[in-house]
Amino acid sequence: xxxxxxxxxxxxxxxxxxxxxxxxxxxxxxxxxxxxxxxxxxxxxxxxxxxxxxxxxxxxxxxxxxxxxxxxxxxxxxxxxxxxxxxxxxxxxxxxxxxxxxxxxxxxxxxxxxxxxxxxxxxxxxxxxxxxxxxxxxxxxxxxxxxxxxxxxxxxxxxxxxxxxxxxxxxxxxxxxxxxxxxxxxxxxxxxxxxxxxxxxxxxxxxxxxxxxxxxxxxxxxxxxxxxxxxxxxxxxxxxxxxxxxxxxxxxxxxxxxxxxxxxxxxxxxxxxxxxxxxxxxxxxxxxxxxxxxxxxxxxxxxxxxxxxxxxxx
Amino acid sequence: xxxxxxxxxxxxxxxxxxxxxxxxxxxxxxxxxxxxxxxxxxxxxxxxxxxxxxxxxxxxxxxxxxxxxxxxxxxxxxxxxxxxxxxxxxxxxxxxxxxxxxxxxxxxxxxxxxxxxxxxxxxxxxxxxxxxxxxxxxxxxxxxxxxxxxxxxxxxxxxxxxxxxxxxxxxxxxxxxxxxxxxxxxxxxxxxxxxxxxxxxxxxxxxxxxxxxxxxxxxxxxxxxxxxxxxxxxxxxxxxxxxxxxxxxxxxxxxxxxxxxxxxxxxxxxxxxxxxxxxxxxxxxxxxxxxxxxxxxxxxxxxxxxxxxxxxxxxxxxxxxxxxxxxxxxxxxxxxxxxxxxxxxxxxxxxxxxxxxxxxxxxxxxxxxxxxxxxxxxxxxxxxxxxxxxxxxxxxxxxxxxxxxxxxxxxxxxxxxxxxxxxxxxxxxxxxxxxxxxxxxxxxxxxxxxxxxxxxxxxxxxxxxxxxxxxxxxxxxxxxxxxxxxxxxxxxxxxxxxxxxxxxxxxxxxxxxxxxxx
Numbered sequence: 001x002x003x004x005x006x007x008x009x010x011x012x013x014x015x016x017x018x019x020x021x022x023x024x025x026x027x028x029x030x031x032x033x034x035x036x037x038x039x040x041x042x043x044x045x046x047x048x049x050x051x052x053x054x055x056x057x058x059x060x061x062x063x064x065x066x067x068x069x070x071x072x073x074x075x076x077x078x079x080x081x082x083x084x085x086x087x088x089x090x091x092x093x094x095x096x097x098x099x100x101x102x103x104x105x106x107x108x109x110x111x112x113x114x115x116x117x118x119x120x121x122x123x124x125x126x127x128x129x130x131x132x133x134x135x136x137x138x139x140x141x142x143x144x145x146x147x148x149x150x151x152x153x154x155x156x157x158x159x160x161x162x163x164x165x166x167x168x169x170x171x172x173x174x175x176x177x178x179x180x181x182x183x184x185x186x187x188x189x190x191x192x193x194x195x196x197x198x199x200x201x202x203x204x205x206x207x208x209x210x211x212x213x214x215x216x217x218x219x220x221x222x223x224x225x226x227x228x229x230x231x232x233x234x235x236x237x238x239x240x241x242x243x244x245x246x247x248x249x250x251x252x253x254x255x256x257x258x259x260x261x262x263x264x265x266x267x268x269x270x271x272x273x274x275x276x277x278x279x280x281x282x283x284x285x286x287x288x289x290x291x292x293x294x295x296x297x298x299x300x301x302x303x304x305x306x307x308x309x310x311x312x313x314x
Numbered sequence: 315x316x317x318x319x320x321x322x323x324x325x326x327x328x329x330x331x332x333x334x335x336x337x338x339x340x341x342x343x344x345x346x347x348x349x350x351x352x353x354x355x356x357x358x359x360x361x362x363x364x365x366x367x368x369x370x371x372x373x374x375x376x377x378x379x380x381x382x383x384x385x386x387x388x389x390x391x392x393x394x395x396x397x398x399x400x401x402x403x404x405x406x407x408x409x410x411x412x413x414x415x416x417x418x419x420x421x422x423x424x425x426x427x428x429x430x431x432x433x434x435x436x437x438x439x440x441x442x443x444x445x446x447x448x449x450x451x452x453x454x455x456x457x458x459x460x461x462x463x464x465x466x467x468x469x470x471x472x473x474x475x476x477x478x479x480x481x482x483x484x485x486x487x488x489x490x491x492x493x494x495x496x497x498x499x500x501x502x503x504x505x506x507x508x509x510x511x512x513x514x515x516x517x518x519x520x521x522x523x524x525x526x527x528x529x530x531x532x533x534x535x536x537x538x539x540x541x542x543x544x545x546x547x548x549x550x551x552x553x554x555x556x557x558x559x560x561x562x563x564x565x566x567x568x569x570x571x572x573x574x575x576x577x578x579x580x581x582x583x584x585x586x587x588x589x590x591x592x593x594x595x596x597x598x599x600x601x602x603x604x605x606x607x608x609x610x611x612x613x614x615x616x617x618x619x620x621x622x623x624x625x626x627x628x629x630x631x632x633x634x635x636x637x638x639x640x641x642x643x644x645x646x647x648x649x650x651x652x653x654x655x656x657x658x659x660x661x662x663x664x665x666x667x668x669x670x671x672x673x674x675x676x677x678x679x680x681x682x683x684x685x686x687x688x689x690x691x692x693x694x695x696x697x698x699x700x701x702x703x704x705x706x707x708x709x710x711x712x713x714x715x716x717x718x719x720x721x722x723x724x725x726x727x728x729x730x731x732x733x734x735x736x737x738x739x740x741x742x743x744x745x746x747x748x749x750x751x752x753x754x755x756x757x758x759x760x761x762x763x764x765x766x767x768x769x770x771x772x773x774x775x776x777x778x779x780x781x782x783x784x785x786x787x788x789x790x791x792x793x794x795x796x797x798x799x800x801x802x803x804x805x806x807x808x809x810x811x812x813x814x815x816x817x818x819x820x821x822x823x824x825x826x827x828x829x830x831x832x
Contacts, residue, residue, distance in 0.1 A: 004831045005691040012750050058663070108369075112653045116505050130503070131663040137654035140367065144789065151787035155780045162776055199792045200722055206784050207729060207799070210777035214733075217773045218740070225765070249743040252689060253736040256682050260732025263677035264725055269670035271359075272725055276674075279729070 009251045014244045018291055019236040019299060025292030033181050036188025045191055048198025049134055051148070053099040053141035055111065056134050057118045058087060062127030065093040073124050077117040088270045092131070099138045108137040148202040155206055156180070159213050167220055170306060174297035175216045178289050182212050182282070189281050195274040204275045208282030211257060215250060215290045222246050223298070227306065235303055239295050254287040316760055318816050326812050330703050336710035354712045357720035357794060358497060360668050362661035364504035366496040367489070368472075368511065371650040375464050376457060377405040378649070383438065383450060384410045385552055386430050388534060394426040400447075401533060408452040411443075423448055434459060461492070464648040469494055472651070474644035475510050494651070502660045514606050514650045515641035517558030519592070522600040522612050523549040541608040542629045548609050550602050555592040560585025564642035566635035569627060575635040576627045579642060586622030594618035603628075605638075671724035678728045679705075686735055690742050692831045693818060697738035700814035704734050707805040712798070720794035730802030736773070737810035740766040746832040755830045759822060763815060770811065778803050 049056050061070070067084050070093060074081055083096040097114055100107045115135045122128050136144075156176055164172035186205055190197055222242040230238060258280060265276035318326075339353040358365055380403040387410055391398050397415025404411065414423050420442055427440045427450060437456040441449050469486055472494060476484045485497040496511070498504060523535050537547040564579040581589055592601070593615050602612040603626055610628040630638065683701065686694035708727060712719065745762035753761065778800065785796035 002687070002695060003692050005689050005694065007688045009689070012746070060662075108654050109652060112508070112656060115656065116508075119503065119505065129660065129662075130658075131660045132658065134657040135653075135655065140655045147787045147789070151783045154787070155783040158779045158783065159776055162779060166772055199788065200795075203722060203784060203788065203792045203795050206780050210780035210799075211733070213776040213780070214736070214773040217776055218769055221769045221772060245747065246743075248746075249739050252739040252743065253733075256685055256735050256739070257729065257732035259681040259685055260678040260728050262681070263674040264728055266674075267670055267677070268674050268725070269667055271667065272670070272674075272721060275722070275725060 009248050009255075014247060015240075016244060016247075017240055018243050019240050019296065021292070022296030022299065026296055029181055029185075029289065029293050032188070033184040036184045036191070039188045039191040040184075043191065045187065045197040046194050048196035048201070049136050049141075050198040051141055051145040053111070053136050053138045054082070055095075055097045055114050055118065055136075056132075057095045057115065057122070057130060058132040059093050059095065059122050059128055059130050060089075061091050061093060061125060064090040067093070069125065070095070070121075073121040074118065076124065077121040079114055079117045079121065099141075102138070108139065111135055111137050144199060148199055151202060151206065152183075152209075155209060159209070163213075163217070163220070167224060168302075168306070170298060170302040171220050171223075174294050174301055175213060175220070177297055178216065178294040179209055179212060181293060182208065182285050182289050185285050186278065186282055190278065193274075193277065195278060200271075200275050201278060204278045204282070207279065208286055211283065212286030212289065215254070215286055216294045218249065219243060219246050219290050219295060220298070235306055236299055239299055243291055243295055250287060250290065254283050258283050316756065316763075316819055316822070318819055323816060323820075326816055329808070330706070330813065333703070333707040333710035336713050337706055340709065340713055352713050352716050354709065355716060355718045356664075356668075357718045357723065358499060358657070358664075359659055359721045360664045360671075360719065361499055362502050362659050362664040363497065363499040364501050364507070364656065364658040366498070366504060366508065366511070366653050367655035368494045368496065368651045369654045370461075370465050370468055370492045370494065371652065372461055372464075372492050373405060375461055375649045376408055376452065377403070379452065379457075379460070380405060380408065380410055381552065382554075383430075383452070385534075385554070387412065387427060387450060389553075390426050390430050391423065394422065396423055396426060398423075408454070408457065410450040411447050413447045417446055420446070420448065465492060465494070467648050468651060471645050471647050472496060472511055475640065476507065478640045478644060479507060479510065481507070493654075500661075502658050504656060504658055508653055508656070510637060510641065511651055512653065513637075513641055514647045515558075515638075515644075516646040517561075517603065517605050517642060518554045519556040519558075519589070520550045520553065520602050520604055521555060521592075521596060522602050523551055524599055538602075538604060538607055538609050540612075541605065541610045544608075548602060548612055550604060550609065555601070556581070556585055556588045558642065558646060560588070561642055564639040566630075566632070566639045569625070572627070574627055575630040575632055576625050577630065577635050577639045577642065578623065578625050579639075581622040581624070583622075586620070589622065589624070590618055590620040667721050671721060675724060675728050679731060682731055682735060686738070690738070690832075692821070693738070693742050693745075696814045696817040696821075697735050697742075697810075699817060700738065700809040701731060701734055703813055704802070704805050704809040705731065707809065708798070708802055711801045711805065715797075715801075717797055717801075718794055719798075722792060722795035723798040726795040726798035727802065730799055730806065733777070734802070734806040734810065737766070737770045737806060738814055740769055741810075741815070742832060745830060749830055749832055755827055756822070758830060759818065767811065770807070774803050774807060 065086055070084060071081065079097065081095045082098045085094050086092060087094040095118060099111050104110065112135050115133050119130055119133065122130050156179060159179065160172050160176045163175050183205065186208060190201065195201065219242060222245055223239055226238050226242050261276050261279045265273050265280055268276050339351045344351040384401055384403050387401065396419050398412040399415060401412040414420050424440055424442065432438065434456050436453055438450050438452050441451065443449055465488060469488060473486050476486065476496065481498050481501055483499050487495045489495050498507060501507065534552050535549050536552055538550045540546045540548065560582050561579050562582045564577055567576060567578055569576040596615050597617060598614065600612050600614050603610045610626055683698045686697050690697065708730065741762050744766045745758050748758035748761045781796045781799045785793055785800060788796055
């Protein structure tokens with residue numbers, strides 16, 4: 001263990017013919033992405049506080065949370081919770097409220113004032129304490145949402161630009177199309193798991209995009225190298241060779257990132273485990289899409305151009 | 315590729331040692347104030363506290379200025395013996411308009427108005443309109459300048475008010491054009507602070523119009539509600555006799571005669587003079603103390619008050635009297651502030667988060683190290699040494715920037731560790747491949763380093779781009795995450811391209827193996 005490696009992912013010199021299954025890969029991906037888009041419109045993402053606005057108060061009660069009592073205490077302060085749910089432990093309760101409707105007067109001030117009302121209500125329950133209280137006004141949530149989307153959009157454009165600059169446009173376009181497909185699947189995952197979509201999730205998605213791009217760049221880098229090395233090899237064969245050569249690395253790196261994120265998903269606490277599960281999902285999707293989507297797309301786009309003089313691929 | 319000069323080796327080791335030294339402040343107590351002592355701060359989500367995002371009410375700055383401009387216009391015209399009708403302010407347009415008593419006075423009006431004092435040069439222009447009226451228009455540049463100053467001044471006053479509450483390490487920063495972020499570590503219930511900051515505390519002294527039989531508003535007169543009885547309204551002259559900004563001190567005390575809580579204040583010389591003049595000239599009349607457009611009290615002036623001291627009694631209790639004194643001492647906000655976002659975390663939740671984060675970080679670290687040892691042998695252990703150095707250097711850079719460690723930031727560190735070994739995996743796999751092609755140990759290592767370097771740089775550059783974007787567009791804890799990963803990528807490039815390679819090269823130079831442990 002301290003000298004020679006004990007384990008190995010793939011035996012040396014694999015020759016798996018990935019490109020044979022390229023249409024299967026693309027079709028599976030397209031189906032999953034379309035399904036995710038359907039999920040995105042119905043039932044849609046569970047927006048978190050950052051993007052929805054309103055208030056969330058997390059409180060710890062003495063003994064298991066009694067929702068009826070909490071509702072009664074809130075009623076004495078003239079507020080009504082849009083949602084009460086237990087959170088983590090049985091004595092933890094999450095109280096949610098929406099922002100007042102758009103045409104209500106003093107909308108922003110009332111959103112902020114609700115937090116104090118909830119605090120006063122919690123204070124009337126014996127032994128209860130507020131762990132966390134957040135209130136986000138409607139104007140701020142709209143702005144946070146816009147900034148989150150802007151960060152996503154600009155990152156994609158910059159990745160496109162960078163790969164274009166370092167490789168060829170075929171590489172850049174197939175990478176970004178693959179990233180968008182990854183993104184839609186992640187959104188589908190978020191809808192299915194009911195993880196709240198907030199700024200932390202945008203951070204998770206951007207990290208996935210970064211990781212996934214990284215993975216594609218490694219394969220592309222090898223394709224570029226092999227394009228110079230094997231001048232006459234058909235592109236399909238060349239891409240297969242490049243994937244096989246980098247397979248061990250691809251699996252190695254995705255395992256280390258997976259292993260690093262796994263404890264976070266398991267013990268990271270309520271606020272980070274959602275983030276970590278999305279990361280884990282993204283690692284699996286990002287790794288497989290490098291092989292089954294980005295590479296076939298590159299073959300599709302580059303078949304004519306990158307290997308002009310060679311005979312067409314099988 | 316296979317040679318490290320003594321100088322280069324010494325530099326790599328020195329950087330690692332420097333990293334250790336820079337980490338020390340996080341673990342030790344500062345021995346002397348003279349030593350530079352930079353450390354990582356815990357974010358509010360880890361130590362507990364409150365975050366408030368406040369919006370400065372910009373339109374009120376314009377309407378306030380228009381109000382004083384209208385008042386100044388009246389004074390200027392009356393002083394020059396000129397008459398006016400229909401004086402009005404238009405806040406969206408930023409104008410004060412009126413109609414001259416007689417069209418023949420127009421030129422004299424223009425002259426008198428252009429001589430009015432301005433707060434900034436070229437603040438307004440005075441023009442005659444087609445319909446014969448005269449318009450005084452505030453210039454947009456001057457107003458922008460004024461708004462910018464108002465935010466700067468608001469930050470200063472917010473700081474004074476928060477300092478007066480005894481909060482520890484508050485952070486007050488400007489965000490965008492018209493917002494202020496207030497971070498209060500350790501204060502998990504910000505209700506009191508919110509109340510203090512939500513009060514403009516603009517105190518002014520006006521005369522009450524007492525020739526009126528009823529309560530009517532008219533030109534230059536506004537009906538204002540009483541602070542303790544909002545249904546009861548008094549007609550107050552708009553003209554400010556004395557401004558609360560001329561106060562030098564204020565304190566809460568119990569009034570000796572009534573036993574009620576009161577706020578005592580004293581004027582500076584300008585305020586005292588104005589106050590004495592007003593009271594001397596208006597004996598027998600009522601004057602009003604107005605706080606944020608509410609009448610606190612409106613006593614009848616019994617004699618000239620020349621000492622420059624005064625007292626406000628308005629049905630206060632100990633808390634409200636103390637708060638008002640604090641607000642008067644700190645000064646009025648130039649415009650009302652409103653909270654538009656608040657987040658507060660109790661201390662127990664923060665401690666839970668630190669525990670969860672540290673546990674995950676530790677477990678993730680052990681898993682990655684075990685993986686590298688099992689799958690890559692000796693070179694894997696070199697990668698693990700580099701990984702440890704990476705962790706130290708990340709902590710060192712975060713301390714150097716005095717960065718704030720947030721919960722997402724801890725997640726960022728963990729992911730960086732996972733990604734960091736990627737560079738080593740790339741190198742090791744490449745060497746393995748080259749060995750498989752039948753190269754000698756030396757050639758294989760050389761080729762491995764050479765070929766893997768461009769891949770490492772390319773793949774890290776794209777990840778860097780994504781996180782710089784996140785830093786630019788993110789807010790709060792998410793920025794902490796982006797900063798951590800960005801720093802992590804930089805340290806990763808150092809530890810893998812220089813440190814772990816150095817370990818491998820040194821090992822090769824020492825043993826000269828013919829077969830590599832791959």
